[in-house]
Amino acid sequence: MHLLKIGRRTGSTKPAIFMDCGIHAREWISPAFCQWFINKAVSTYGTDSQMTSLLDTMDIFVLPVFNIDGYEHTWKIDRMWRKTRSRRNGSPCVGADPNRNFDAGWCTLGASSNPCSDTYCGASVESEIEVRNVADFIRKNKSVIKAYLTIHSYSQLLLFPYSYKYDLAADHNELLQVAEGAAETLRSLYGTRYTSGPGATTIYPAAGGSDDWAYDLGVKYSYTFELRDTGRYGFLLPESQIQPTCEETMLAVKYIAAHVLKNLV
Template sequence: MKVLLFFGLVAAALADVTRFDGEKVLRLKPVLAEHVTLIRDLAESIEVDFWSPDSPELVTIDIDVDIRVPARYLSIVYTTLGQSSMAHEILIEDVQVAINRQADNGISPKELHSYTKYNTWDTVLSWINSIASSNPSLVSKQVIGNTFEGRPMTLLKLGKSSGTTKPSIFLDCGIHAREWISPAFCQWFVKEALETYGSDSQMTSLLDQMDVYVLPVFNIDGYEYSHTTNRMWRKTRSKLSGSSCLGTDPNRNFDAGWCTVGASSNPCSETFCGSTPESEIEVKNVADFIRKNKSSIKAYLTIHSYSQLLLFPYSYSYNLAADHSELMSVAQGASAALTSLYGTRYTSGPGASTIYLAAGGSDDWAYDLGVKYSYTFELRDTGYHGFLLPESQIKPTCEETMLAVKYIAAHVQKNLY
């Protein structure tokens, strides 16, 4: 009886995990106004997950659109595309197969942390505690608040201890839950910083003269949910009174042109802006910390995926930032440094004109607060794996991104304000 009960519980648990068998990711190439209308109409009539851009409202002519289509809707989508003569291609033949193949770096126990695997939140938290206790002269930690579901948002502070407040850089990863390569980079950054301090002159100088705050996972609840239940989950896991749909897009929830463009007021939308700016406790915790320390924070770097972009303000407006020329110069230099390792090509520029208008983003908010060097990375790739980047690409992605981050950090260090 106990054996039957055990297998029954296992079956029930597995039944709760969302599967994506037979689903495809398609790249649509709209070149006519009719194509744009068709894509938006499709989004209204059937369940479509927009990967890039991240909502139907942002679809425009001559910008490729990547969508995940559930298997049950494929026939109607193919019929519609055939009638429209819109060019398209298949990026991912079977989403579930791609999910299964992500863990291609061999099998290891989930509780063992690895820099070349996508670690669960519990494993990341254990790593945070271990890395801080093992490196007391260079690392300290603090909880800046809890998530909606009560998980601690633990911030690592990297830097040589000093009796005075040092200028600092704030780095966060994992705002969007399904972008697993992002938290992988924050963990890699900490590893590299600690391993190369004392041997790499640039890193040594950086941590001697500045502090780097690292938030390994911003949207912890969503990240955990993407590991346990729904690999494609993007938002937070908050509940809104009067709605059965959960979560808010934390990168539409900052008070920067909030909910004016490129965001949705519909709680069921993937780009739901929230009920008010900073309605998400995770966003408020980060914003409160940066506000409290804004006199010392000189750069804000936020890591996303995918598209291979290095963006800076503004995204909520086509207006150029006051520091546009310098921000562009630094972005181009950082992108060139990144490309030098494996030849990976990045595009640099303001968010609005480089990809699309989107209000409520963390980089725009930080810049408007007075953090001049404010950048958003969109890591590998350009869509053929999308959010399902194989673990074999973690190491090269992180290695090349380190070069770009170090380039920005060096510029900040030499141009404190």
């Protein structure tokens, strides 16, 4: 798993944002965005004042493809594959849903204990090596990680905790305000409309998700993006929409990053 760290070297520890893409294999627009983000962050440093200020002050950890084996499987064999590609003794079914495998209400609401299900929670918490690697890294660096962004598709939503329960997060009002501001900024480019809110009530209950886990760990600004579209193309978003989707999503990410930057503790 390749993790990139983007930021200006200062010789001292900086606060950071962690962003991952491609947790679900078939959501191709997600890894496309992480690649876009990496290129723009590096190539516009020094010319884009907002990006320059961000990278001067913070580091951004980017995991371009979370579910590597699943992603490869969608390119070679089954375009609509979602899960990891792990195997279990005694089961003919392959893989688990990495976004049901984190230690956040694990295997309760909106997750399945059936190994053949697309929302299979896994044999145990962090049973999937991809999940364990990410969780270990964030735990190890939680003193500097101030925001967690995970990029999915589709539905045009900007979600935040909680998904594994209906209770509102302690920081609900601020998280909602930031999400709505980010969605408004995103809409300013091409008119794409996003809905913001807690995962459980905005889309559906789902236990074991990475944003809930990160939030409960202490990463206050934890958000899940569900990128274009709302169902016309779904996971098969046409190539012509890659660039506009990335451009508008970049605005939202920069908006959240700017808020995090202003509210560093």
